[in-house]
Amino acid sequence: MNGPRVLFAGPSARGALRQDGPSVRFSPPARFGDVARAVDAGAAAIGIIDGVFESERSVWHREILWALHKGIPVFGAASMGALRAVETDAFGMQGIGTIYQWYKQGLVEDDEEVAVRHAPAGLDYRPLTEATVNVRASLRAAVEADAATPDEAASALSMARAIHYKERTRAALLAFWADVQNLSPLSAWLTDHWVDQKQKDAAQLIDLFGQENLPPVRQVPDFDFQETVHWRHFRQQGP
Numbered sequence: 001m002n003g004p005r006v007l008f009a010g011p012s013a014r015g016a017l018r019q020d021g022p023s024v025r026f027s028p029p030a031r032f033g034d035v036a037r038a039v040d041a042g043a044a045a046i047g048i049i050d051g052v053f054e055s056e057r058s059v060w061h062r063e064i065l066w067a068l069h070k071g072i073p074v075f076g077a078a079s080m081g082a083l084r085a086v087e088t089d090a091f092g093m094q095g096i097g098t099i100y101q102w103y104k105q106g107l108v109e110d111d112e113e114v115a116v117r118h119a120p121a122g123l124d125y126r127p128l129t130e131a132t133v134n135v136r137a138s139l140r141a142a143v144e145a146d147a148a149t150p151d152e153a154a155s156a157l158s159m160a161r162a163i164h165y166k167e168r169t170r171a172a173l174l175a176f177w178a179d180v181q182n183l184s185p186l187s188a189w190l191t192d193h194w195v196d197q198k199q200k201d202a203a204q205l206i207d208l209f210g211q212e213n214l215p216p217v218r219q220v221p222d223f224d225f226q227e228t229v230h231w232r233h234f235r236q237q238g239p
Helices: 034-042 060-068 081-091 100-102 132-144 150-161 170-178 181-193 197-209 227-239
Strands: 006-007 024-027 045-048 074-077 094-096
Touching: 006 034, 006 197, 034 045, 034 060, 045 081, 045 197, 060 081, 060 227, 074 081, 074 100, 074 197, 081 094, 081 100, 094 100, 094 197, 100 132, 100 197, 132 150, 132 181, 132 197, 150 170, 150 181, 150 227, 170 181
Parallel strands: 006 024, 006 045, 045 074, 074 094
Antiparallel strands: none
């Protein structure tokens, strides 16, 4: 297939990461119907990094299955893409990166772990809050560097998770931990060693899409794509 490789990305892949390449076209975070539109437009491969939720309908699992059914490889990483990859990998969607692995292994379960508030497209989707998965990755790095004990990291994570994702900024977290006596050294260390795991996973998928050859649709037991009443209505109305 000679069409473009379409990547849906926003706050996890900002700045230079979102530069279109010879065969890669970036689109805004995936919405309901976007994957089906990409298939109709002749996409050779589809990657989902970021996606909308809460205020708009999220990308539908069935449109991902339809793309796979038509032989189009679909990949997911970092945020909404990692969630959808775990949910549909039995049908051939391929997950990329650490966050996908955390969900796959059951180390992380809550969808909220990847949620952030971010700026609009005109401001490059800049994240305005911090995802819990980034907090986890940063605290793991601190433990590995002996900058915190496992108990201190667990305590810091619990405090972070108690803050709603719309209010959880990195600056607020560091200031909060700095006021806790046994976490003050950890806060100071993380000021210079924060880990943006979402961006790292997004970069991994973007690098994959820049390679000459992509892995094909992963071989799984054949599945019969059912054209349900909802699917037929969706296609008739247009995604």
